[in-house]
Amino acid sequence: MRTFFIDFMKHRKAALMLSLLCIAASLGLIFVKGLNLGIDFTGxxxxxxxxxxxxxxxxxxxxxxxxxxxxxxxxxxxxxxxxxxxxxxxxxxxxxxxxxxxxxxxxxxxxxxxxxGPVVGEELRQEAFIALILALAGILAYITVRFQFRFAVVSVAALLHDAVITLGMFSLTGMEISSSFIAAILTIVGYSLNDTIVVLDRVRENWKNLRSAGIVELLNSSINQTLSRTINTSVTTLLPVIALYLWGGEVLRSFSFALLVGILVGTYSSIFIASGLLAEWWNKVPQKG
CATH class of the missing domain: 3.30.70.3400 (Alpha-Beta Plaits)
Structure with a gap:
């Protein structure tokens, strides 16, 4: 029995605007201030x-x-x-x-x-970039087949959102980026994608109610139905990450900080960004059939 209901989609436009501002600020910081690359990247x-x-x-x-x-x-x-x-x-x-x-x-x-010389050289960076593009293309293809194309697009958009804002936070704080940061980003991508898929899977299950409820109500219901799982997963994941950040030492500081930012932003994006983009897209261009 449902004990509470939060109207997340009521605030989707404000959330999307906030994310756009954060992405613009992050990109501005990256291009103007730059990133504090560690010895793994610079030698x-x-x-x-x-x-x-x-x-x-x-x-x-x-x-x-x-x-x-x-x-x-x-x-x-x-x-x-x-x-x-x-x-x-x-x-x-x-x-x-x-x-x-x-x-x-x-x-x-x-x-x-x-x-x-740098451990992460120019060639390795190019290969990592190509691998990332291929991975995103694979995610796009899999979610399109498993769910539908729009679900795939908003999922990838949420992943890029999380990665850019995490990079922006590193630029803002001046925290050093080492090779462990790459592992943290990949972990964030996996965590955020899993969180988004849980919500979208419930959306797919409720899809039969689209005509009667409408896309906004359907998304709201799906988010609320998975909210306890999202909160439980985020809190139980954050606790060890916070401990790692506070007491893990200097070597693990950047890795744990990236995870800390990524989990918070990833939880937010799975609720507001992926679902909000899907709602706006559907309202502007309803899918026929």
Whole structure:
């Protein structure tokens, strides 16, 4: 028995306008301010050092943070030796890093200093872009066959909406983008698509009521029928992501932040964007038959 009913579609135009503004702002930030690409994308310096006694990674990172290299990749290969990848290409940044470590850990020995190229090179970025286009085309084709073409289009639009706004948040905050960000974006796409499909699947089940209820009422009913599932999934997913963001350390900070933004935006888009676009499209161009 239904205990409450929220008229989501009443606010669809305001929600779509808000999303358009957020997308425009995100694209503006990306093109004007740019993204803070990490060493995986830009290359940098590798510093291999050995300390006189076992040293905690967190202590090393605190020293690096004091010279603006808190996001460096630190890999230990023994209880006293670490390899540090700093994102800056300048020799001065490398010198400051070594000097700050020596002042904190007297007796430290520098084993290796060298420049390295980006892990995610131009060719890999092009291949990733092609893979993304093919994946979106596959999603479009599958949902068209499984549901209908309009469902497929609004689903892909919701995915692009989530990805662009997440990128915009990274540009706004200046948070570093590493290779783990790619994994986070793919996770967001999967999460958002699953959430959208749950709503659209209920829309398909209720499609027989289209003539009597109309597209707006049908979408409202479908969203409300799946709302408890959406809330439960979002909350239970957000709790570990928040914990990961707060206590996961610097290395996982960008990954968990991307998931945090993506889950929030993905939940919003599955309710307002996909359904709102479908309602507006149907009202303007009703499907015959």
């Amino acid at each position: 940098g310096n590798v510093v291999q050092v050995e300390f006189t006694q076992p040293t905690a990674i967190e202590d090393i990172r605190q020293v690096l943070a004091s010279v603006g290299q808190g996001g460096s990749v630190i890999q230990s290969y023994s209880d006293r030796g670490v390899i540090i990848r700093i994102s800056a290409n300048e020799e001065e940044a490398r010198r400051q890093t070594v000097e700050s470590l020596r002042s904190k850990f007297p007796g430290m020995q520098v084993i290796r200093l060298e420049k390295v």
